Amino acid sequence: MRKIVFQREQSEAFVITEAPDPVPGPGQMLVRTEAVGVSVGLVRMLRAAAAPEKDPGGEIVGRIIALGPDVEGYVIGDRVGGVVMEGAFSQSVLALPGLVSTVPGEVEPSVALTLVRGGLIALSALHAGRFEPGESVLVTGGASGVGHLAVQLAKARGARRVVAAVGSHGKADFLRDCGADEVVTYAQPSWGERPDLILDGVGGELVQLGVEALAPYGRLVAFSAGGGNVDASSLLGNLKTVIGFSIGLIGRQDPGLIEQRRAELWRMLAAGQLRPAHKAFPMERIADAVELIETRRNLGRVLLHTN
Ligand SMILES: NC(=O)c1ccc[n+]([C@@H]2O[C@H](COP(=O)([O-])OP(=O)(O)OC[C@H]3O[C@@H](n4cnc5c(N)ncnc54)[C@H](OP(=O)(O)O)[C@@H]3O)[C@@H](O)[C@H]2O)c1
Known part of the structure; x- marks a missing residue:
């Protein structure tokens, strides 16, 4: 599988490399990604004084291609979306059931990617307020x-x-x-x-x-x-x-609420009440995706297609 390695010292800040698929351990699922999000959070990390994480986390949508022991409620082939703590910018990534949830099969990857985190934060911020x-x-x-x-x-x-x-x-x-x-x-x-x-x-x-x-x-x-x-x-x-407000605490304490809110987003999408906007790039154009956010010109979610 291909993945993006983030680095600062070399002439190229983003390098696409070949790597073996990670092996899911207990409680983990291996997801073949369809789309991954690029956001101001990543840009902040890349521009921070500390060296960037080589393999940062982020939002993803994809299909389960392998399951570790002790994963309940999912089978190989299920479509999921949500957040992973590391290795998001890859064609295969390890995900935890509490941080991802089921994505309806009919929702196209870019739309699903735009809703799984952005929609969740927006809806949860309204609730928090x-x-x-x-x-x-x-x-x-x-x-x-x-x-x-x-x-x-x-x-x-x-x-x-x-x-x-x-x-x-x-x-x-x-x-x-x-x-x-x-x-x-x-x-x-x-x-x-x-x-x-x-x-x-x-x-x-x-x-x-x-x-x-x-x-x-x-x-x-x-x-x-x-x-x-x-x-x-x-x-x-x-x-x-x-x-x-931060979604992190809810994710750790009440993953059921996250699932419930995402289900509400899928329902509203199907009812035509939401029109998620995005700008998609192929994985190779990560630098352009980052630049679009850094220059504050994006309209909606910026994302990469990974397959
Ligand atoms: N609390 C949580 O759990 C949680 C989770 C995810 C994201 N967030 C936060 O939600 C906010 C929106 O995230 P997002 O992923 O939706 O953003 P995004 O899609 O990456 O959008 C970037 C836009 O945000 C604005 N912006 C504000 N500060 C910026 C900065 N320092 N550098 C570049 N752009 C900046 C710019 O628009 P303007 O120039 O028009 O302002 C820019 O066009 C972020 O602050 C993020 O930290 C919070």
């Missing part, structure tokens, strides 16, 4: 893999108004197609009507800007790896809340 129909929602990183689905989900779940916030106005048409009532840029002096809920997938200074933009009793869900600080005194007067 205690979203109620009739509320107004603002999504930062609105055109990202997670963000564009958060816009669609908020709309489908009965938001009164959905605003997408982005780095540049060039993403406005895409976001209106996703159902956004308004598109604002981070740099605008005002983001308009105060939202009840902000889903922040960017972090940094947008966390405090978001808190200040919230309506009374408003909540901001901080789910990015982009950091940021909150001035607690800015929460008091209008009874605002900042909620931290």
